[in-house]
Amino acid sequence: MSDVPGENLPEPWFAERSGVVLLYRINRRPLPEPSLFAHQPELFMDHLVEVLQFGVPEVTGRRNKREWRLGNREITPDEDALFGQIGWVRTDYRAADHYNEAEMRWEDIVEGREVSARAPFVIDGGSRILGVLQHPSFAPTTVAKVFENLLRRGEEAREAASTEWSVEPILDEQDFLSWLRSVDSVQRIMMVAKLPNPDALPEFEPVWDRMQQRKARLLKEIMEAANVEVGLQDLEEDAQVRAFLAMGTNAFGYVVADGRRGRHDTRYDQRERSAHERTDELPSNWMQVLGIMLGMIRDRRRQ
Structure with a gap:
């Protein structure tokens, strides 16, 4: 060795x-x-x-x-x-066997083992x-x-x-749009925009304009479907939604959506599916x- x-x-x-x-x-x-x-x-x-x-x-x-x-x-x-x-780093503990030489007997002890990544x-x-x-x-x-x-x-x-x-x-917009197109209905969507730093981009409008007018640091919009079977309609064509998505793509906000695929509920959460x-x-x-x-x-x- x-x-x-x-x-x-x-x-x-x-x-x-x-x-x-x-x-x-x-x-x-x-x-x-x-x-x-x-x-x-x-x-x-x-x-x-x-x-x-x-x-x-x-x-x-x-x-x-x-x-x-x-x-x-x-x-x-x-x-x-x-x-x-x-x-x-974390210390994990496990039961182990120990032989006590002085008393000539086996004993139960707890050992600590460090794990890390x-x-x-x-x-x-x-x-x-x-x-x-x-x-x-x-x-x-x-x-x-x-x-x-x-x-x-x-x-x-x-x-x-x-x-x-x-x-x-960072929002992977194509990943979100793929999810959107894969569900049978979108029942709820929450979009959050935060004040950009230092400047806004043209594709942030109209969300950015509204934040500027109201002197807002954060803007949150929630839409829920009137009919859960039909779901929310034409989200991709909605200018406000596109602006929120643009801000998410630049990590100035995030989107969370709930939908149905067949008999199962499904959720998209940008915070857990970063680009x-x-x-x-x-x-x-x-x-x-x-x-x-x-x-x-x-x-x-x-x-």
């Missing part, structure tokens, strides 16, 4: 496999009532590097708690992207897109919450907080994988 540290280590879980990269957008909005001394750094990456907490635990779960941490921070030479790894992530400064290679144990909503909480805690640690950070799933990209077979080198993920995100940014 070799005594060289690191030799004969198992390959990463993603090696020689295709993968799924979960996509989110990191948004920063001014606090409703900031301190007079609050100042938001002009450049997104400067602000991100200042507040995104590495090495600080973030606990999720009630019964089976997981302690998440970010590590392995690297900033690219162009200073427009940040690499890292996100992972969790980690994956690479990349944040592209130009698009503010966060990409996380999805480990089988990672729930998309949990990943978003961990990053969001770490950013908000880092902001609160500044001398004067200026910003409300959020990590929001993603699929990779080809991945190498075993962490930095090479991060480079692939960044290239994928930047290709999306140029589209």
